[in-house]
Amino acid sequence: MSSPKNLVIVESPAKAKTIEKFLGADYRVMSSYGHIRDLKKKSFSIDVDHGFSPIYEIPDDKSALVSELKKAAASAETVWLASDEDREGEAIAWHLYEVLGLKPENTRRIVFHEITKKAILNAIANPRDIDLARVDAQQARRVLDRIVGFELSPVLWKRLKPALSAGRVQSVAVRLIVERENEIAAFESKPYFRVVAWFTPEGSSATFRGELSGRLDSEAEAEALLKDCRATSFTVKSVAVKPLKKTPAPPFTTSTLQQEAARKLGFSVSQTMMVAQHLYENGHITYMRTDSLNLSDEAVAAISAQIRDTLGDEYLHVRKFHTSSKGAQEAHEAIRPTYVDTTVIDDATAQEQKLYTLIRQRAIASQMADARIKKTTIEISAGTLPSVFTATGEVIEFEGFLRVYAEGHDDDTADETDTPILPALSEGDSLTLGAAEATERFTQHPPRYTEASLVNKMEELGIGRPSTYAPTISTIQQRGYVERGENEGTPRDYTVLTLAKDGTITRQTRTQNTGSDKGKLVPTDIGMIVNDFLTVYFPNILDYNFTANVEEVFDEIAHGRLPWNGEISRFYSEFHPAVDTALTITNGPKFGERHLGTDPATGEPVSVKIGRFGPVVQIGDSEAEAKPRFASLLKGQSMSTITLEEALGLFEFPRELGNYEDKAVSVGIGRFGPYVRHDNKYVSIPSDMAATEVTLGQAIELIEAKRSADRQKTITVFEEDPDVQVLNGRYGPYIAYKKKNYKLPKGIGDPAAITLEQARKIIADADAAPVPARRTSSKKKK
DNA sequence: CAGTGAGCGAGCTTCCGCTTGACTT
Numbered sequence: 001m002s003s004p005k006n007l008v009i010v011e012s013p014a015k016a017k018t019i020e021k022f023l024g025a026d027y028r029v030m031s032s033y034g035h036i037r038d039l040k041k042k043s044f045s046i047d048v049d050h051g052f053s054p055i056y057e058i059p060d061d062k063s064a065l066v067s068e069l070k071k072a073a074a075s076a077e078t079v080w081l082a083s084d085e086d087r088e089g090e091a092i093a094w095h096l097y098e099v100l101g102l103k104p105e106n107t108r109r110i111v112f113h114e115i116t117k118k119a120i121l122n123a124i125a126n127p128r129d130i131d132l133a134r135v136d137a138q139q140a141r142r143v144l145d146r147i148v149g150f151e152l153s154p155v156l157w158k159r160l161k162p163a164l165s166a167g168r169v170q171s172v173a174v175r176l177i178v179e180r181e182n183e184i185a186a187f188e189s190k191p192y193f194r195v196v197a198w199f200t201p202e203g204s205s206a207t208f209r210g211e212l213s214g215r216l217d218s219e220a221e222a223e224a225l226l227k228d229c230r231a232t233s234f235t236v237k238s239v240a241v242k243p244l245k246k247t248p249a250p251p252f253t254t255s256t257l258q259q260e261a262a263r264k265l266g267f268s269v270s271q272t273m274m275v276a277q278h279l280y281e282n283g284h285i286t287y288m289r290t291d292s293l294n295l296s297d298e299a300v301a302a303i304s305a306q307i308r309d310t311l312g313d314e315y316l317h318v319r320k321f322h323t324s325s326k327g328a329q330e331a332h333e334a335i336r337p338t339y340v341d342t343t344v345i346d347d348a349t350a351q352e353q354k355l356y357t358l359i360r361q362r363a364i365a366s367q368m369a370d371a372r373i374k375k376t377t378i379e380i381s382a383g384t385l386p387s388v389f390t391a392t393g394e395v396i397e398f399e400g401f402l403r404v405y406a407e408g409h410d411d412d413t414a415d416e417t418d419t420p421i422l423p424a425l426s427e428g429d430s431l432t433l434g435a436a437e438a439t440e441r442f443t444q445h446p447p448r449y450t451e452a453s454l455v456n457k458m459e460e461l462g463i464g465r466p467s468t469y470a471p472t473i474s475t476i477q478q479r480g481y482v483e484r485g486e487n488e489g490t491p492r493d494y495t496v497l498t499l500a501k502d503g504t505i506t507r508q509t510r511t512q513n514t515g516s517d518k519g520k521l522v523p524t525d526i527g528m529i530v531n532d533f534l535t536v537y538f539p540n541i542l543d544y545n546f547t548a549n550v551e552e553v554f555d556e557i558a559h560g561r562l563p564w565n566g567e568i569s570r571f572y573s574e575f576h577p578a579v580d581t582a583l584t585i586t587n588g589p590k591f592g593e594r595h596l597g598t599d600p601a602t603g604e605p606v607s608v609k610i611g612r613f614g615p616v617v618q619i620g621d622s623e624a625e626a627k628p629r630f631a632s633l634l635k636g637q638s639m640s641t642i643t644l645e646e647a648l649g650l651f652e653f654p655r656e657l658g659n660y661e662d663k664a665v666s667v668g669i670g671r672f673g674p675y676v677r678h679d680n681k682y683v684s685i686p687s688d689m690a691a692t693e694v695t696l697g698q699a700i701e702l703i704e705a706k707r708s709a710d711r712q713k714t715i716t717v718f719e720e721d722p723d724v725q726v727l728n729g730r731y732g733p734y735i736a737y738k739k740k741n742y743k744l745p746k747g748i749g750d751p752a753a754i755t756l757e758q759a760r761k762i763i764a765d766a767d768a769a770p771v772p773a774r775r776t777s778s779k780k781k782k
Numbered sequence: 783c784a785g786t787g788a789g790c791g792a793g794c795t796t797c798c799g800c801t802t803g804a805c806t807t
Contacts (some may be wrong), residue, residue: 011800011801012800012801012802012804013801013802031802032801033800033801033802033803034800034802035799035800035801036800036803039797039801042796060793061803083800084800086800087799088799088800089800091799091800091803092800138799140798141798142797142798142799143795143796144797145798145799146796146797146798147797147799148797148798149796149797150796150797151796151797152796152797153795153796153797154795154796157794157795162793162794163795163796164795164796165795165796165797166797167796167798168786168797168798169798169799170798171799277802281802289800289801316783326784336792346804360798386791399794464799465798465799465800467798467799467800468799468800469797472796472798480784512807517789550797554803578801594784611789611790612789612790612791612794613788613789613790616789616790628790630789630790631789632788668787669787670786670787670788673787675787677787682786682787684787702796709783711783713783713784727784733807734784734807737807741784741785741807743806743807744807766807778803
């Protein structure tokens with residue numbers, strides 16, 4: 001292999017592949033795969049006494065790559081450092097320069113924001129030096145985050161519970177969720193009534209719907225209004241027709257893509273990123289971790305041509321969007337299709353195709369004409385009554401971008417968005433009342449965050465970056481600060497009063513579901529306590545503006561107006577004493593500890609607190625002679641709401657319920673929650689059943705249900721060797737043998753027909769095969 | 783939709799931001 005004269009290093013291998021095609025045989029393009037060097041993983045690695053100098057290392061999984069880059073750099077005449085132009089990219093270039101031992105005379109720093117031939121060639125023609133001030137800003141960012149994370153976390157270990165974590169980004173994300181939950185807890189839902197009525201213009205058969213302006217506070221008021229409506233006449237008070245313009249949303253950034261994919265496709269934030277990554281690697285879309293709204297000139301031209309060819313000139317409106325989000329660094333383009341005329345991707349999964357279509361339509365719509373809508377508002381007066389009804393209708397006169405794409409919305413009440421066409425009416429026309437209906441509603445608390453709406457809020461506050469939104473959300477769940485809600489809600493009655501055409505009023509009670517937090521982000525006890533602790537001792541770090549404030553300082557550093565370590569020193573001189581205080585203070589508030597009352601049996605105090613393994617109830621005093629007794633809270637119980645009675649109930653395990661089939665049945669609490677034990681077999685008690693109240697009858701039902709589930713699970717148990725079993729599991733049929741599971745080879749056919757010989761062979765083959773080295777990936781444990 | 787079924791203690795745990803990897807009985 002002859003070595004080309006030029007070596008170009010970019011951050012991503014997919015990018016390298018594309019660029020290599022533009023540059024020809026004189027250029028070899030390699031990827032650094034992001035950062036090649038970082039602060040040492042395990043230790044603090046900042047020399048506080050010597051200018052906060054960072055101690056860097058090349059992580060193990062990067063060493064092979066680094067030697068390869070070194071070799072390539074040594075044999076190249078010129079090395080082009082082409083990492084992104086943002087702060088992190090500049091630092092990557094500098095680390096490469098240092099680690100690869102490059103020389104100024106044969107090193108060039110280049111940048112481009114679009115992966116187009118023109119942009120690349122232009123970058124090559126205009127090299128510059130590494131911007132050391134910008135590198136310093138990155139070092140300041142990195143060192144600050146390490147200081148905050150590695151000094152705060154141990155405080156939590158000592159004061160609250162081991163293995164917790166805190167950081168500039170994650171702790172604020174948790175705070176958002178905790179504070180929202182507090183708002184919800186403080187919210188008092190109040191009932192009110194809304195009235196709708198159906199009208200028919202005189203001499204017409206058309207009916208349209210009008211809604212009473214304003215709300216009524218009580219059922220009595222609602223009933224009175226309906227009675228009044230019987231006796232009055234209705235006329236058109238005014239007709240207003242207004243032109244309305246709707247403008248398309250900009251093309252996607254990481255955060256808007258995550259939100260829209262959640263709303264329209266039901267994807268989780270990390271799922272969106274995985275699917276997008278695949279689309280990117282296969283060359284279908286531009287880079288998916290971006291905060292930029294910009295489209296390259298070439299992309300705009302291609303999209304324009306597409307719109308003109310398929311829809312016509314009147315649908316085209318070329319636009320440039322400018323970001324308004326805090327701290328955006330715009331190293332890339334917005335997310336768009338690489339070839340806009342591609343509608344169907346070969347070999348794509350259903351998810352990839354759906355996400356691609358979303359990205360493509362959004363990018364096209366961003367360059368399309370406004371939608372023009374005629375909105376009609378009719379006000380209807382009710383005789384001498386002060387009440388006014390309003391009917392609105394929308395007619396789309398020119399659909400513009402709506403033909404391709406309409407943005408989704410978060411609101412839960414998605415109905416009633418129908419905008420019917422209203423009959424032609426003019427002022428003074430009389431109307432006949434058909435029917436009217438007063439429906440009881442309830443004021444709504446602010447919504448809980450979803451993964452996607454949390455990302456939206458974080459972006460608004462400038463907290464986190466496109467590459468960290470998804471990982472942060474999984475971190476705060478892994479640490480047990482936040483959970484996805486599983487509460488289905490409870491039924492609630494509401495009243496509907498109906499006024500029929502014949503004047504009779506009927507009252508009905510209907511039921512709706514309320515209070516569900518399913519799939520929403522809900523703080524745990526630990527999450528709330530950690531948040532309380534941090535906001536008391538480190539209000540500055542938990543301040544929603546902390547990141548924005550330090551970003552301003554980083555900007556000054558990047559412009560060479562402030563030395564980075566001086567600023568870190570200034571921060572540390574305030575921060576570190578606060579750490580010492582939080583570690584040593586003895587008369588501070590007790591976080592998460594709550595006294596519940598006295599145990600009537602012993603007279604000892606009963607309290608809840610955070611224990612080594614999470615929330616526990618304690619009977620007795622740790623200072624007293626008798627050792628205190630402990631019991632963990634059950635799933636669904638909360639330290640802030642548990643009662644004395646519930647707490648005492650936790651000590652009544654194991655409970656003997658009686659006998660079934662001549663064997664004792666008992667209820668106990670284990671590592672994984674409450675269970676029924678019978679004949680040395682265990683059956684989990686579902687979380688919607690109170691373990692303290694399970695009866696013998698219910699326990700038998702659970703045992704029988706488990707037995708039948710086991711029968712369905714079992715495909716074959718070999719009589720000759722009962723250890724070998726063919727079972728039906730979560731991922732389909734498999735073989736279980738001595739606590740190990742074995743996948744069935746492809747093409748084995750009907751799993752029920754597997755013989756013992758076949759099964760033994762599968763086990764032997766799998767055991768003989770080399771065990772693949774498993775990465776310790778951060779899978780969430782549950 | 784599997785499997786598990788203590789006990790308040792050893793050592794260890796932890797940050798944010800760049801980038802994929804090779805895995806799934």
